[in-house]
Amino acid sequence: MTDLAFHALAAKVRAAQRPADLAFLICNETHAIAPYRQAALVGFFGARRTRLVAHSGLADVESDSPYALWLAAVADHLKPRLDELPAVARVLALSPGMLPPALAASWADWLPDQVWVLPMADPEGRSRAALFLAREAPWPTEFDAKAPEFLLLQAAAMYGHAWWALTGRRRSLGTMLRELWARKPLRWALALLPLALLVPVREYALLQAEVISTRSQVIASPRDGVIRRMTVPPNTPVEADQTIAELDDTTLDNRLAVARAALSTARLELHQASQRAIESQSAKAELSLAEGKLREREVEVNALQREVAQLQIKAPAKGVFVYSDPDDWAGRPVQTGERVGLLADPAALGVQAWAPVSEAVNLAPGAPMTLFLRVAPLDPVSAQLDYAGYQAIEAPNGVASYQLRGHLSEPSSVARIGLRGTARVSGEWTVLGYLLFRRPFAAAREWCGC
Numbered sequence: 001m002t003d004l005a006f007h008a009l010a011a012k013v014r015a016a017q018r019p020a021d022l023a024f025l026i027c028n029e030t031h032a033i034a035p036y037r038q039a040a041l042v043g044f045f046g047a048r049r050t051r052l053v054a055h056s057g058l059a060d061v062e063s064d065s066p067y068a069l070w071l072a073a074v075a076d077h078l079k080p081r082l083d084e085l086p087a088v089a090r091v092l093a094l095s096p097g098m099l100p101p102a103l104a105a106s107w108a109d110w111l112p113d114q115v116w117v118l119p120m121a122d123p124e125g126r127s128r129a130a131l132f133l134a135r136e137a138p139w140p141t142e143f144d145a146k147a148p149e150f151l152l153l154q155a156a157a158m159y160g161h162a163w164w165a166l167t168g169r170r171r172s173l174g175t176m177l178r179e180l181w182a183r184k185p186l187r188w189a190l191a192l193l194p195l196a197l198l199v200p201v202r203e204y205a206l207l208q209a210e211v212i213s214t215r216s217q218v219i220a221s222p223r224d225g226v227i228r229r230m231t232v233p234p235n236t237p238v239e240a241d242q243t244i245a246e247l248d249d250t251t252l253d254n255r256l257a258v259a260r261a262a263l264s265t266a267r268l269e270l271h272q273a274s275q276r277a278i279e280s281q282s283a284k285a286e287l288s289l290a291e292g293k294l295r296e297r298e299v300e301v302n303a304l305q306r307e308v309a310q311l312q313i314k315a316p317a318k319g320v321f322v323y324s325d326p327d328d329w330a331g332r333p334v335q336t337g338e339r340v341g342l343l344a345d346p347a348a349l350g351v352q353a354w355a356p357v358s359e360a361v362n363l364a365p366g367a368p369m370t371l372f373l374r375v376a377p378l379d380p381v382s383a384q385l386d387y388a389g390y391q392a393i394e395a396p397n398g399v400a401s402y403q404l405r406g407h408l409s410e411p412s413s414v415a416r417i418g419l420r421g422t423a424r425v426s427g428e429w430t431v432l433g434y435l436l437f438r439r440p441f442a443a444a445r446e447w448c449g450c
Helices: 002-015 019-032 066-083 148-167 173-181 184-196 250-279 281-309 432-448
Strands: 038-043 051-055 092-094 114-121 127-135 200-213 216-220 225-230 236-238 243-247 312-314 319-322 339-344 349-356 368-373 381-388 400-408 420-431
Touching (some): 019 038, 019 148, 066 114, 114 148, 250 281, 349 368, 349 381
Antiparallel strands (some): 200 420, 243 312, 319 339, 368 420
16 A cells, blocks of 8 residues: 555656645655654755745745744754765654754754654755654664655655756756766867967958948038029939029029119110210210119129029039938028038949947958948948048947948949948958957956056
């Protein structure tokens, strides 16, 4: 009957899915194998974390009660002795004489005279928990294979493995290192690691980049005014002398109309003064004044006509007109010389990149660059660095960076002005170890100042 009880208990242990369920099972169902008055399970969870996890007859336990604290202190004192028990009979017959006087003084308050302590060990033999079984009847001093107490030793071994499976996944660093070292591929990898760190490689930095034109000129406003409209969309090819933007002409048109009316009046007055000068010698003085007034009106009209001509901003040459959204420009006031856009030559393409201060690995002219466009990541574009700015400026992403410019080494069918991507700027030759640990070394030096 006892063997059947043991097998039934083993089935329940295998079905336990949580440490709390297993602890309750250990303290209450073990009574089916051998009788006892009380059972307590104390778990070892690291230094100074020993605590009572379950007790017979209780659904929940308070680990900070006086009884729980005293039992945890007893288990802490016994743990070294439990780890040294032989594997054949892992049981400790506990008596007050085995405890320090401070703990032995409270024995009569919490436990009867006869107490067995069964260590619950993991596969490496270390005690992960201790099961206290207490009763008034003496425990046997010799183990008989037919005695029910002998099954307690087998149950404790089964409990230890189940408890380790549910709670003991955190292994020590030494154990993990030993398991890793037991693997031959890892040993070979560690042996070859110093050689791998000496493999020659080139430094590189991955930077935000954009395709630009290396031959471009700024289109600026020729006079003060307000942008009425942009006549061509952004990034549009334009011809020479083509109107690309218009300024508001309301005020100048009114002034020109008034000036032209005044010019017509001046011409009429000159004609009348000429007729009067034929009939009277005294009218010749009025003729000179009328001629001067006519010339003044003509100069005023010509000046206004030149200003009206400046209301149309024209392309000085053939190229691509690059600017922002047309809606952002409509109605915007501009001053003389203010930049409106950029006229770029689409046949001369280059790369503009921004290198953060921490990524300035190689800014020397002639450094190779490889541009990976977002629209064509499988078609890299080869380029070469022409120059890098000496002063850090704010990049479009808000990071203080050096501005880099380069030209394409060979024509590309996928590159066009305005496309963005990632540029790989290659630096000097170095070893793999320096490339991997350059940033950690730099961060450590900034932190410690040495």
